[in-house]
Amino acid sequence: MLDKNEVEEILKIKGKTRGAVFHTDVKYVLDKKGEQGLDELRKKLEALGQKNIYGKEIKSTGWYPLGWRILSLLLIEETFNWGGKEIINMGMSAPKHSFIVKTLLRYFVSIEKTFEESSKYWEKHYSVGKLEAPEIDIKNKKLVLHLMDFKIHPILCAYFKGYFKAIANLVVKTDKMTIKETKCAFDKDLYHEYVIEWE
Amino acid sequence: MIKEKKDTFISQQIKEDLENLERYIKELSIFLPLPIYTINPSGIIVDTNKAANDFTGYDEEIIIGKGIEFLFENKKLIQKYFKQTLKNKIVKSREVILVAYNKKRIPVSISISIRKDDKNNIIGCFLAISDITEIKGFQESLEKKVEERTNDLEKAKIALINMLEDAQEARKKVEEEQNKTRAALISITDGLIVFDKDKRITLVNPDAEKKLKIKESDVIGKRIEEILDFSAVNKLYEAIGKKIEWTGQRYEFILEKPVRRFFDVLIVPIASGEEIVGTIIIMHDITRDKEISRMKTEFVAIAAHQLRTPLSAIKWSLHMVLDGDVGKVSSEQIEFLKKAYQSNERMILLINDLLNVNRIEEGRFIYNREVYSLEKIIEDTNDLLIGLSKEKKVKLIFKKPKKQLPKIKIDKEKITLVIQNLIDNGIRYNKAGGKVTISLDFDKIFVYVIIEDNGIGISNLQHDRIFSKFFRADNAVKSDAEGTGLGLFICKNIIEAHGGKINFKSEKNKGTIFTFSLPIKQ
Numbered sequence: 001m002l003d004k005n006e007v008e009e010i011l012k013i014k015g016k017t018r019g020a021v022f023h024t025d026v027k028y029v030l031d032k033k034g035e036q037g038l039d040e041l042r043k044k045l046e047a048l049g050q051k052n053i054y055g056k057e058i059k060s061t062g063w064y065p066l067g068w069r070i071l072s073l074l075l076i077e078e079t080f081n082w083g084g085k086e087i088i089n090m091g092m093s094a095p096k097h098s099f100i101v102k103t104l105l106r107y108f109v110s111i112e113k114t115f116e117e118s119s120k121y122w123e124k125h126y127s128v129g130k131l132e133a134p135e136i137d138i139k140n141k142k143l144v145l146h147l148m149d150f151k152i153h154p155i156l157c158a159y160f161k162g163y164f165k166a167i168a169n170l171v172v173k174t175d176k177m178t179i180k181e182t183k184c185a186f187d188k189d190l191y192h193e194y195v196i197e198w199e
Numbered sequence: 200m201i202k203e204k205k206d207t208f209i210s211q212q213i214k215e216d217l218e219n220l221e222r223y224i225k226e227l228s229i230f231l232p233l234p235i236y237t238i239n240p241s242g243i244i245v246d247t248n249k250a251a252n253d254f255t256g257y258d259e260e261i262i263i264g265k266g267i268e269f270l271f272e273n274k275k276l277i278q279k280y281f282k283q284t285l286k287n288k289i290v291k292s293r294e295v296i297l298v299a300y301n302k303k304r305i306p307v308s309i310s311i312s313i314r315k316d317d318k319n320n321i322i323g324c325f326l327a328i329s330d331i332t333e334i335k336g337f338q339e340s341l342e343k344k345v346e347e348r349t350n351d352l353e354k355a356k357i358a359l360i361n362m363l364e365d366a367q368e369a370r371k372k373v374e375e376e377q378n379k380t381r382a383a384l385i386s387i388t389d390g391l392i393v394f395d396k397d398k399r400i401t402l403v404n405p406d407a408e409k410k411l412k413i414k415e416s417d418v419i420g421k422r423i424e425e426i427l428d429f430s431a432v433n434k435l436y437e438a439i440g441k442k443i444e445w446t447g448q449r450y451e452f453i454l455e456k457p458v459r460r461f462f463d464v465l466i467v468p469i470a471s472g473e474e475i476v477g478t479i480i481i482m483h484d485i486t487r488d489k490e491i492s493r494m495k496t497e498f499v500a501i502a503a504h505q506l507r508t509p510l511s512a513i514k515w516s517l518h519m520v521l522d523g524d525v526g527k528v529s530s531e532q533i534e535f536l537k538k539a540y541q542s543n544e545r546m547i548l549l550i551n552d553l554l555n556v557n558r559i560e561e562g563r564f565i566y567n568r569e570v571y572s573l574e575k576i577i578e579d580t581n582d583l584l585i586g587l588s589k590e591k592k593v594k595l596i597f598k599k600p601k602k603q604l605p606k607i608k609i610d611k612e613k614i615t616l617v618i619q620n621l622i623d624n625g626i627r628y629n630k631a632g633g634k635v636t637i638s639l640d641f642d643k644i645f646v647y648v649i650i651e652d653n654g655i656g657i658s659n660l661q662h663d664r665i666f667s668k669f670f671r672a673d674n675a676v677k678s679d680a681e682g683t684g685l686g687l688f689i690c691k692n693i694i695e696a697h698g699g700k701i702n703f704k705s706e707k708n709k710g711t712i713f714t715f716s717l718p719i720k721q
Contacts (some may be wrong), residue, residue, distance in 0.1 A: 031260065049588045096263040102246055108239045169264040170245050174239050185306035 002078060007048050007071060013152055015066035015128030019058040024094035025072050026054050031093075033080060033144065039140025040079055063127065070153045081152075082160040095170065100124055111171045112136050115143060123169075126150070139190035141199065143168060147192040151185040157192065164194050174198040234328040238311075240321055241279050242267045254328065256300025267326065270319060272296040272304060284311040284324055294335075297328065306335040307410065337438045390482035391463070393469070398422055398443050403476065410454065410462070410482060411435065435482070439464055443478050452482060461485045492560070500557045503550045510550060513543050545681055552685040555616075556668065559692045566610040566696060573618075573717075574599060576611065577637050584626060592631040593652075595622070598638040605719045609645055613693045614717075620686040621650045621713050627709075628678050629654035644718035645699065653710035657703075665703065666691040690715070 029037050037057055042052055050074040053068050095101045104124060105181060107117045115119075115133035121132035129150030145164055150156075176199040183193030236244050236252035252258045255270060265373050267281055268274035284290045289312045297307045308329040316322045366540060381402060384391050390407035390456040394400055399422055403415040412429040417427045423443060429434045431454060438452035445467060462482045470478035517540040519525055520531060528536065558564040581595050586594045617636075625635035633653050640647040655674045657665060664670045669684040676682075694701040698718045705711035 007662050059218045061214060093260055096259040101225075102697075105237065105245050106240070106316050108245055109320070109322050110241065163575075166264065170243055171241055172532060173241055173243055173266050 002044075002071075002074060004048055006054070007050060010070050010074070010153075011065060013065070013070060013125040015126060015152070016063040017066050017127070018060065018070045018100050018125050019062040019064055020060040020098045021069055021094065021125070022053050022058050022064070022072060023060055023099070025076060025090065027097045028090050028093050029076060029080075034109045037080065044075055044079060050151075061079065064129065066126065066152060066195070070155065071157060073155045074153075081145065087155060087158040087160055088162035088165075089099040090167040091159040091164075092169075094159075094163055095166045101167075108167075108170050111143060111168065114167065114171045118145065128152075141172075141197060145194040145196070147194070148190070150192065154184075154186050157181055157184055157186070161194065163170040166197060168196045168198070172198050201269045212287045219681050236262075236267070236270075236326040236328075237323060238267050238281070238315075238326055239323040240285065242278065244269070245323065251328065254299075254305075254330065260494060261300070270297055272298050277309075280309070280311060280362065280669040281311060281324070284313055285321060288324065290315050294331065311638070319390055389484070390480075392423075392480040394423075394443055394478045394480075396476050398478070400426075407480075407482060410460075410484075413477050416650055424537065424554060433465065435480070439466060439480070443480065445475075445478060459482055460484060461489045462486075496557050496560050499553055500561075503553045503557065507547070507550050507554075510543055510547050514540070514547060549685075552683045553688060555689050559689065564613070564696065566613060568608040568610055569612075570606045570608050572613045573604060573607070573609070573614070573646065574637060576615050576618055577639075577648075580615060581637070583619065587623065588635070590624050591626050591629060592633075593626045593629045593654075594634040595626070596634055596636040597634060600641075604639060604641055605645055607717055607719055609717060610693070612623075614697070617690045617693050618648065618650070620690050621715075624686065625650055625652035625713075627682070628652070628675050643718070643719070645718055647714055649712060649714045651710065651712040656707040656709050656711055658707050662703075662705070666701075 020036065027040060027063055029041065033040075038054060041052060045052060050071065053064070053072055058064065069071065073087065073090075076082065076090070081084075104117075104121055108114050117134045118131045122129065126131075129152075130148045132146045134144055134146055147160065161179050161181055165177060169177060169181075177196065178198070179194055179196045182190060182195050183189035184194055185192060228248040230490040233249055233251050235248045236251055237246035239245045244262050244267060247257075247259055247262055250263075257270075262269070268277045268417040271277045274631075276295060280290050280295075289310070291310045292308050294306065294308055297305045298306055308331050310327045310329075311324050312327075313321050314325060315322045336448045384393065384402060385403050385404045387404060388406055390410045391402065391404040392400060392407050392411075393402035399420050400418050403418060403422075405413075405415065407413075408415060411429060413426065413429050413432060418429075423432065423436055427436060431502075434454065435452050439450045445466050445468045448466075450466075452462040452464045454460045454462070463482070463485045465481045465483070467479050467481060468475045469479060484577050517536055519537050520528060521540060555564070577597055579595055585595065622635055622637065622704070629635065629652055635650065635654075638649045638651075640649065655678055657672050658674065666674070666687050668688045670688075671682050691701050694715045694717070699716040701713065701715035703711055703713045
């Protein structure tokens with residue numbers, strides 16, 4: 001169970017993220033747990049002496065502490081006793097509701113175009129780290145993403161699995177798509193590597 | 200430091216602009232009533248608005264990432280429209296069926312328009328959806344109504360065709376019947392002219408063409424008044440009283456050229472049910488009948504004349520023998536001679552009757568009219584027949600009129616013959632103890648002579664033949680063998696020649712009343 005000390009440690013994480021991520025969290029929680037679930041989160045935040053990151057004052061285009069992003073995910077995971085699968089689903093859901101994603105739809109023309117612009121895409125969301133697509137193999141229906149300089153918290157590994165898959169799904173018309181984190185910065189790798197494959 | 204402040208200020212401005220833009224887009228998306236999907240060039244739905252979510256029941260969570268065809272029933276058709284859009288930039292108002300989240304099939308009209316970036320690259324499409332359920336419903340209801348109406352019309356058409364076929368069949372039958380009728384009419388040897396309801400000529404058979412010297416084609420469709428230039432038609436028209444009307448009367452029509460010919464003309468109606476639909480003039484050639492009749496009459500006249508002289512000689516010879524002028528005859532001889540005398544008398548009567556009939560038929564029954572008293576004639580006749588009445592034991596009663604009879608002109612001899620005939624019949628065909636009552640009456644137009652007996656009467660079955668030549672009722676023949684059967688024929692002709700009428704009422708075994716009238720003004 002998160003305590004104030006842990007939260008303080010989390011809030012020490014450097015970097016910023018767009019407010020849109022909190023909006024997509026709210027949307028997901030509302031869909032799954034309703035207003036009551038959201039209230040529960042708010043109360044916990046309050047109990048931890050934290051600002052309401054699920055309020056209207058959080059703007060999609062605003063930049064907020066990256067620690068809040070981790071806090072939100074951990075709080076949700078703990079409150080609703082969700083496992084990694086649910087965090088992946090949260091990640092999958094996020095691009096569908098994100099205003100930032102909507103502003104980037106112009107890049108969602110094809111998988112090449114989308115992921116060629118992945119660094120730009122990343123920069124629109126996070127002030128730290130770097131996203132690259134070293135391999136876009138249309139013929140073999142394979143995409144490799146590298147998330148570098150982004151050793152923030154393992155919960156994001158699951159979240160991004162869902163998130164990147166959802167982005168790929170916006171440009172690849174398929175019912176069968178898989179994503180694997182083949183390398184992880186928390187496993188002594190230098191970066192996170194995600195391999196997306198489809199049929 | 201100043202530059203840093205300036206950058207922070209710009210960054211803040213951009214942030215505010217973005218926030219305003221986001222708010223605006225959200226508000227617009229919520230407000231916009233038209234369901235809109237944003238599709239990327241791969242045909243994948245990448246965004247949606249609230250109206251689209253509400254309309255289809257699919258929220259972003261489900262629908263984003265799905266192919267455009269996911270929403271529609273006919274997936275190939277949608278893909279085709281999508282390709283057309285990428286090629287032609289826009290596709291407008293295509294009707295398709297959308298399958299909603301609740302599986303409901305909704306008729307919609309879709310329009311797809313491409314999106315381009317600032318470098319004119321296609322970056323996707325907007326797909327707008329309009330619910331046309333009501334329009335479709337209305338259209339379907341209209342189509343249903345049109346279909347129903349079409350079916351009704353089709354049925355009506357079939358019924359009409361059937362009716363037409365029936366009508367054609369009926370017309371064909373009518374034509375066949377008309378042809379048959381025409382053929383029959385044409386083949387008739389009497390002359391026929393057929394008129395329709397408007398008295399226009401519809402048929403002239405060959406016999407009529409020949410007799411009237413006309414051609415059917417020249418007169419068809421015309422009224423008889425329009426073809427009086429044909430002299431024979433004109434004569435016919437005059438013969439029938441200048442009108443084509445059914446009166447039941449027969450007319451005599453004579454054509455002088457090339458040889459004198461006589462026609463019996465009859466106008467008869469053509470009836471269809473109770474409706475009179477036309478008229479036919481029938482001209483029956485009676486020239487031969489006339490000639491035969493004339494020859495017969497001539498023969499009878501010659502024979503009668505030739506017979507009357509020897510019969511008169513026989514009468515007077517027998518009279519002289521019976522009177523004893525030529526010597527005594529025995530009583531037995533007298534009996535035979537009387538029978539011979541009576542037979543001779545009957546022969547003379549018959550000859551006289553035949554001569555009268557002959558004169559009537561020849562139109563030579565010349566009337567010598569003078570004012571004469573009918574009472575006197577009756578009294579004289581009664582005097583003449585008193586012997587017979589006593590012999591038959593029949594009482595003769597003359598009821599004289601209480602008022603003075605108007606004076607009338609009559610042929611005394613012929614009227615005497617009539618009264619004598621009728622009273623004689625009343626006595627002869629009576630029973631012993633019977634009576635014959637003669638009375639007179641008059642009104643403003645006629646004087647009436649009524650002769651009533653309570654004799655054997657005439658059977659109803661023979662009433663219509665009573666004035667025919669040589670006719671004698673069955674019971675009359677049994678009662679008296681002496682009659683010639685010419686008396687009533689002569690009576691009728693005499694009365695009618697005077698402009699009067701004769702009729703009777705009779706009941707078998709109860710008696711007969713003969714009444715004849717004679718006009719006061721002549």
